[in-house]
Amino acid sequence: MNDIANKPAPTPSEMSQPFWDGVEQGELRMQTCSECGTPRHYPRLLCSVCYSDGVVWKTASRQGKVHSWTVAHHPYHPAFVTEVPYTLVVIDLDEGPRAIGRWDGDTPVIGQPVTGHFVAREGGSDLVFAASGI
Numbered sequence: 244m245n246d247i248a249n250k251p252a253p254t255p256s257e258m259s260q261p262f263w264d265g266v267e268q269g270e271l272r273m274q275t276c277s278e279c280g281t282p283r284h285y286p287r288l289l290c291s292v293c294y295s296d297g298v299v300w301k302t303a304s305r306q307g308k309v310h311s312w313t314v315a316h317h318p319y320h321p322a323f324v325t326e327v328p329y330t331l332v333v334i335d336l337d338e339g340p341r342a343i344g345r346w347d348g349d350t351p352v353i354g355q356p357v358t359g360h361f362v363a364r365e366g367g368s369d370l371v372f373a374a375s376g377i
């Protein structure tokens with residue numbers, strides 16, 4: 244489907260289906276290597292440390308700190324044109340990997356503690372981070 248009027252919907256693969264099942268439950272599920280315990284996000288076939296394909300899915304805390312952020316003034320997809328400008332953040336999750344999401348709040352600060360949650364929208368859900376404790 245390449246419909247510019249509709250927001251893009253996820254197309255889960257066999258490998259990413261557990262992640263998307265978690266999204267439906269409001270959980271950020273993350274692969275963890277069954278050999279060396281290294282967490283990884285986004286879902287992928289091999290561990291970047293030991294190259295094992297063994298995996299265990301765990302639910303992440305959705306807690307982390309702001310690594311970087313930017314303001315999008317041009318939509319990455321035409322269906323988001325009415326939402327610009329919006330802020331995108333890169334988060335160092337407490338589990339180790341980084342995640343990208345939308346931002347809800349005043350200007351983010353590098354190192355600021357955050358909590359993420361999923362917000363349902365047409366065609367899927369967005370991972371949205373906000374300052375922790377607010």
Ligand SMILES: [Zn+2]
Pocket residue numbers: 276277278279280281290291292293294295
């Ligand atoms: Zn490993």
